[in-house]
Amino acid sequence: MTRSLSEKIDHNTLACGVEYGVVELPKRHVAAFQIRILAGTCNEPEHLPGLARLVEDTLDKGTERHTGRELSDAFDVIGAGRNSGAGRETAAFTCTVLPEHFERALELHAELLCQPTFPDDVVKVNLDLTRQELKALEDEPQALLDKLMAPKALGPILGRHPLGDRSGIDRITTGDLRQFWKSHYSSGRMIVSVAGPMNESRVAAALNRCFEGFGPSKRETNGLPPAVFTPGVNHHSKDLAQEHIAVCWPGVDATHDDFPIQQVILGVLAGGMSGRLFTEVREKQGLVYWVSAWQETPRGFGLLYMGASTTPERCKKTYDTLLREVNRLSDDLTESELERAKTGIIAGWETRGDATRARCSELASDLYFFGRPMPMSERVSRIQRVTRDDVSRYLRTYRRDQLCVMTLGPRALTEGSNSTSDARTKEAIRQ
Amino acid sequence: MSPATSATSPFTVHTLKNGLSVVIEEMPDVCSVAAGFLCRTGARDETPPLAGVSHFLEHMMFKGTSRRTWAQITIDFDSMGSAYNAFTSEDRTIYYGWVRTKDLEPQIELLADMMRSAIPLDEFTTEKNVILEEIAMSKDNLDHVAFDFLQEKVFAGHPLAWPILGYDSTVQSLTRDQMWDYFQQRYAPNNMLLVVAGALKPEQVIEVAERYCGSWPRVTDPPKRVPPKVARGVDVLKLDRFNQQVIALTFPSVSACDSRIEVVSAAATILGGENSRMYWDIVQKGIAPRAGAHHLDFTDSGVLILYGSCDPTNAELLLDALRKEARRLTDEPPRDAEVDRVKNRRRTxxxxxxxxxxxxxxxxxxxxxxxxxxxxxxEALAEVDAVTSDSIVKFLREFPIDGEGHLTSVGPRDWPKL
Structure with missing residues (x-):
């Protein structure tokens, strides 16, 4: 049995403004859904960083009908497995339940999204917990590195951290939470993805019942987020056993025709243990335990990253090897490497597809980026079409001579670090 | 071949002549298959000078066989698009690959070949640096440091006390010959399992297992493990470079094989899982951003750990709150509704x-x-369903958590003073 290339996926928008998609998986024993709302950190007022996450985190701590504890108990009655978080562009609420509890799970989500009360005492505690979490972040080198890197890589708005900063948190009031919720949480700003033994009419009926009249129904978008990439070599000094390195440069966004090529390039670099970074940095030289490459694609923008952590005396060599490997790609990419990268991507979709939650997550991403579900057949063919010539053209077309580099640890990578430079990065990846 | 439960069972359990158990589950509605070897060996099977050898060996199993170089092993995994990895714990080491159905046989063949590693000397030297980097990385992670310290003190004098990664000194001094001897003693078919689940035909799996694993030689059964004693007392590790203080209380409990494992698991969830007493009465009271309960269990022993991390100035508050919740679970047995909620979540x-x-x-x-x-x-759900408030009360009488237990404190504060 292989994953069907022609499975049924419906996509529609209700009169109340909710856009939704349903992937029908009749033999599954669980249903999964994700509600995305255009209420991410890029929507926060400039002086209130951290507000989007606080709102998302406080929604289920009290509604017009239930206290936070009662609401959690109600979710537990149906055994709902749920999660939520505020990202750069959206807040997402995900839930997995037995199919018979789908409607009830949706009703409870509607309650927390449409009728939150933001009790003062709860907001006060959540603000205090956020201050503690900001401090705790200092004990997590990779998370701290991400926080330091994001404003340089994505700019002051898109690069905001969900926890915000101490001064912003000190300014936030209950009124700010209510105002943000009122202006950003509505049916016209919602995208709902559902996967499991469900059908379109059942999902539509439940969504209509739950979200009819929830704010303006006119479909809204966030517009293209204002990404600002700032090249330079930066260092944050900290007493650590290892130096943590991140390097990034601009690529293409998820809807760009060249995006599949970018995916394949990442596969060649870090798709498996035979990927170039793992092979050259770890297996041949033993420089690191962890090394990887990945991408971040807010709408309209793309970034490619490489990361590694190593003891300080090996940092420069590790960094040089990372850059060398990206450079070398345009010289000696083999057909078998290309095929392995493509197989890895496609096989990953097929195996993970056995998990309903993974299918829901794929659909959610397609609806957000492409405004439509992408059939598996199209997804596969976009990757299969990529050739070595495409990779060469991609590498020639997209500039890699200006890098944004961030190191965290006891020792700076190069002289002149700590201040972001507008000049071309010394060790830039060659064109 | 013998069905494990009944004629309609999805399982097949088969033992090869050399003692390798093959466990198979048919899942007709999926598109993929996962295969893995479990070797009953881990940090607790090491001697002190060899601390870390099990984990280092797990890395070396990817480094070459008589038929493949390390590069060929990774190329073969990636050519199938396998989602593969390995991990080592205190009492087992697991290698697995998750592939599309059509790649079932090559996946088992590859994993089986790896289980006969050549442990090449030149790769051993290079990989030693990787392990030392992994140890360095763990030193930057407060949770890792705190948990290793907890095990060192709670299981003092027992092999469970040393870290899975080993120490810089033991990894540095380990030789390839020492690892080879350990490998020969532990990676024998009578100390291993092959497990395969997915869209498959059991007879095909057995045939493939016979072909690739049937000639592996049996060895004398490894020595029986000795259960640890769980220490009481207070241990503090002051580390200025961290911002948070981790506090943990540890109490003796049952092993993973005990019939009451679902009872203690439910108790831990009511106490410190999602929507738990600790979440609402510690986290949501602003005492600590993180607090929970974890049952650490092995085949012969187990402990229940109540933990949290907080701003160091809140350490006293957090410890008081942890003890209060432990006492409260003992004094005020969980309501039926609390137990039912845990069961409902578990069902999903x-x-x-x-x-x-x-x-x-x-x-x-x-x-x-x-x-x-x-x-x-x-069957798994029936055991969950059998848990009641009374069974939790009975368990806590036998394994009380309202006493002193063992207190671990790790972070920038030298607290409590000893």
Whole structure:
């Protein structure tokens, strides 16, 4: 049995403004859904960083009908497995339940999204917990590195951290939470993805019942987020056993025709243990335990990253090897490497597809980026079409001579670090 | 070949002549298959000078066989698009690959070949640096540091006391010959399991297992493990470079094989899981951003750990709150509604686990190690359903958590003063 290339996926928008998609998986024993709302950190007022996450985190701590504890108990009655978080562009609420509890799970989500009360005492505690979490972040080198890197890589708005900063948190009031919720949480700003033994009419009926009249129904978008990439070599000094390195440069966004090529390039670099970074940095030289490459694609923008952590005396060599490997790609990419990268991507979709939650997550991403579900057949063919010539053209077309580099640890990578430079990065990846 | 439960059972359990157990679950509605070897060896099977050898060996199993170089091993995995990895714990080492159905045989063949590693000397030297980097990385992680310290003190004098990664000194001084001897003693078919789950035909799996593993030589059964004693007292590790203080209380409990494992698991969830007493009365009271309960269990022993991390100035408050919740669970038995909520959540998570071959693979490995046989989803749920408020009360009488227990404190504060 292989994953069907022609499975049924419906996509529609209700009169109340909710856009939704349903992937029908009749033999599954669980249903999964994700509600995305255009209420991410890029929507926060400039002086209130951290507000989007606080709102998302406080929604289920009290509604017009239930206290936070009662609401959690109600979710537990149906055994709902749920999660939520505020990202750069959206807040997402995900839930997995037995199919018979789908409607009830949706009703409870509607309650927390449409009728939150933001009790003062709860907001006060959540603000205090956020201050503690900001401090705790200092004990997590990779998370701290991400926080330091994001404003340089994505700019002051898109690069905001969900926890915000101490001064912003000190300014936030209950009124700010209510105002943000009122202006950003509505049916016209919602995208709902559902996967499991469900059908379109059942999902539509439940969504209509739950979200009819929830704010303006006119479909809204966030517009293209204002990404600002700032090249330079930066260092944050900290007493650590290892130096943590991140390097990034601009690529293409998820809807760009060249995006599949970018995916394949990442596969060649870090798709498996035979990927170039793992092979050259770890297996041949033993420089690191962890090394990887990945991408971040807010709408309209793309970034490619490489990361590694190593003891300080090996940092420069590790960094040089990372850059060398990206450079070398345009010289000696083999057909078998290309095929392995493509197989890895496609096989990953097929195996993970056995998990309903993974299918829901794929659909959610397609609806957000492409405004439509992408059939598996199209997804596969976009990757299969990529050739070595495409990779060469991609590498020639997209500039890699200006890098944004961030190191965290006891020792700076190069002289002149700590201040972001507008000049071309010394060790830039060659064109 | 013998069906594990009944004629309609999805399981097949077969033992090769050399003692390798092959456990198979048919999942007709999926598109993939997961295969994995479990070797009953881990940090607790090491001697002090060899601390870390099990984990280092796990890395070396990817580094070459008589038929493949390390590069060929990774190329072969990636050519199938396998989702593969390995991990080492205190008492087992697991290698697995999750592939499309058509790649079942090559996946088993590759994993089987790896189990006969050549442990090449030149790769041993290079990989030693990777292990030392992994140890360095763990030193930057407060949770890792705190948990290693907890085990060092709670299981003092026992092999469970040393870290899975070993120490810089033991890894540095380890030789390839020492590792080879350990490998020969531990990676024998009578000390291993092959587990396969997914869209498959059991007879095909058995045939493939016979072909690739049937000639492995049996060895004398490894020595029986000795259960640890759980220490009491207070241990503090002051580390200025961290911002948070980790506080943990540890109490003796049952092993993973004990019939009451679901009882203690429910108790831990009521106390410190999602929507738990600790979440509402510690986290949501602003005392600590993180607090929970964790049951650490092995085949012969277990401990219940109540923990949290907080701003160092809140350490006293957090410890008081942890003790208060432990006492409260003893004094005020959980209401039926609390127990039911845990069961409902578990029902959904079991249904999720039953969906994908990789999830089933890990569950089947647990079932074989802890129950001696594979269990259906319904069987697992029946054990969850049997938990009651009374069974939790009875358990806590036998394994009390309202006493002193063992207190661990790790972070920038030298607290409590000893």
């Amino acid at each position: 998570s079991v249904a999720v686990e039953a969906e994908a071959p990789y999830y089933r693979l890990t569950q089947l490995m647990d079932d074989m190690e802890f129950h001696g046989r594979p269990r259906t989803v319904d």
